[in-house]
Amino acid sequence: MNSVINMAAEETPQAQEMLRAIEQAVLEGDHLWWGGFILWLPLISLILCGFCWLFRVKTKLPALITIVCLGLSFLVTVALAISYNSDGEWVTIRLFEWFTLIWGDGQNFVANFTLYVDSLTLLWMLFVTGIGTLIAVYASEYMEHDQGRGYSRFFAGISVFLFAMGALVMSDNLLMLYLGWEGVGFASYWLIGYFYQRPSAVAAAKKAFIVNRIGDLGLAVAIYLIWQNFGTVEYTLLWEHIATGQYVTESAGWSA
Numbered sequence: 001m002n003s004v005i006n007m008a009a010e011e012t013p014q015a016q017e018m019l020r021a022i023e024q025a026v027l028e029g030d031h032l033w034w035g036g037f038i039l040w041l042p043l044i045s046l047i048l049c050g051f052c053w054l055f056r057v058k059t060k061l062p063a064l065i066t067i068v069c070l071g072l073s074f075l076v077t078v079a080l081a082i083s084y085n086s087d088g089e090w091v092t093i094r095l096f097e098w099f100t101l102i103w104g105d106g107q108n109f110v111a112n113f114t115l116y117v118d119s120l121t122l123l124w125m126l127f128v129t130g131i132g133t134l135i136a137v138y139a140s141e142y143m144e145h146d147q148g149r150g151y152s153r154f155f156a157g158i159s160v161f162l163f164a165m166g167a168l169v170m171s172d173n174l175l176m177l178y179l180g181w182e183g184v185g186f187a188s189y190w191l192i193g194y195f196y197q198r199p200s201a202v203a204a205a206k207k208a209f210i211v212n213r214i215g216d217l218g219l220a221v222a223i224y225l226i227w228q229n230f231g232t233v234e235y236t237l238l239w240e241h242i243a244t245g246q247y248v249t250e251s252a253g254w255s256a
Contacts (some may be wrong), residue, residue, distance in 0.1 A: 045155070062154075063140035099111040116235055181215075
């Protein structure tokens with residue numbers, strides 16, 4: 001992938017400038033590694049709610065765990081917004097390597113679990129984590145009548161929703177965005193069908209599941225076509241290719 005970037009950078013001044021911006025954004029994001037806890041905290045809440053379900057906890061502990069984790073996620077978002085250098089357009093925070101597929105003919109597909117941070121991302125994540133925390137606080141009393149395994153299952157679903165929404169908003173590539181999209185759809189199915197003893201809830205959950213699958217197909221096809229045309233699903237490289245008019249089919253030296 002680096003050879004692909006370098007090849008494009010040699011062709012136009014715009015590509016060289018974009019490459020320097022990408023390298024600078026990666027370097028600036030290295031010291032913001034703790035921003036990953038915006039996603040990890042809802043995941044921790046999900047795991048702990050799972051233990052509450054497993055051990056049949058019949059108190060408000062699952063709600064307390066979820067509220068604390070989501071509240072901390074909100075505070076981390078606030079801290080990231082304060083630490084973010086508004087002079088730069090964006091930074092990336094790499095959490096871990098995810099997909100790096102290479103074929104024998106030089107083709108590759110790279111999609112790391114990386115956060116793309118800019119002012120718009122932070123604005124939306126303040127809404128997601130802030131309102132998500134308030135929803136958990138409200139639900140802790142609204143669902144009080146169902147304390148026990150159902151209570152734990154409900155707050156586990158909220159945790160899944162917040163993790164998926166964070167992945168959707170903060171992804172730095174289209175595959176991670178697709179993961180977040182799928183996670184939000186799954187969490188919606190989970191929460192809509194929470195009262196599975198009621199036929200109306202089951203029917204509504206099935207309807208949501210089927211409609212989401214239609215959207216999933218369209219999004220998957222769009223991601224594939226973007227990769228076929230630009231040779232990447234990473235936003236930073238996509239902006240470069242679009243700005244310089246680079247297409248896979250127009251240059252034999254490009255990797256798809």
